[in-house]
Amino acid sequence: MAQLETIHLALLTLSAAYEHPLAESTILVYAGALADISDEALKQAVAAHLSLNIHFPRIAELRNLALAGEYPDPVEAWGEVVSQIRQIGFYGRPKFSSPLIHRAVEQLGWVILCQSDNLVAERSRFLQAYETLLRREKERNVAFSPGESLRLSTGMQPVQAVLQAHLPSARKQGA
Numbered sequence: 001m002a003q004l005e006t007i008h009l010a011l012l013t014l015s016a017a018y019e020h021p022l023a024e025s026t027i028l029v030y031a032g033a034l035a036d037i038s039d040e041a042l043k044q045a046v047a048a049h050l051s052l053n054i055h056f057p058r059i060a061e062l063r064n065l066a067l068a069g070e071y072p073d074p075v076e077a078w079g080e081v082v083s084q085i086r087q088i089g090f091y092g093r094p095k096f097s098s099p100l101i102h103r104a105v106e107q108l109g110w111v112i113l114c115q116s117d118n119l120v121a122e123r124s125r126f127l128q129a130y131e132t133l134l135r136r137e138k139e140r141n142v143a144f145s146p147g148e149s150l151r152l153s154t155g156m157q158p159v160q161a162v163l164q165a166h167l168p169s170a171r172k173q174g175a
Helices: 006-019 022-034 039-052 059-065 074-091 098-107 112-114 119-140 159-166 169-174
Strands: none
Touching: 006 022, 006 059, 006 169, 039 059, 059 074, 074 098, 074 119, 098 112, 098 119, 112 119
């Protein structure tokens, strides 16, 4: 889970790089939408965005960059399946780098995949199943609670209280 300090630093970096001023309400919305992403993944997403884009990122762009490395892409996942088919066959128990690959294989049937004479068709079926699972997983992992009731993993403090400790304008309003 991204710490509010990491999110704040990421947004300050992006704001400075793109000369894009941020209102506190914008920071609150970004903090809520990015809180479920790890600090490291958020830092990598910011670095990737800075190197690839000329505009301030939308939340979806940062989330996609941050979550891109979390699961193998569909072609890499199929490569793992083919490798396991060749190495262990239908008698063995395949081991995959991601539980999503395992779930897609279970849906299609391990023995059926191993015994198929048409791997091109199986590849198509696997990619469809895996992409559906991947999309659902990404949708399921979104944990967004807008506004002041949003609580982060940093001591379960309301965002507004944490922001007051870190933003100069919030301290002025609270004083």
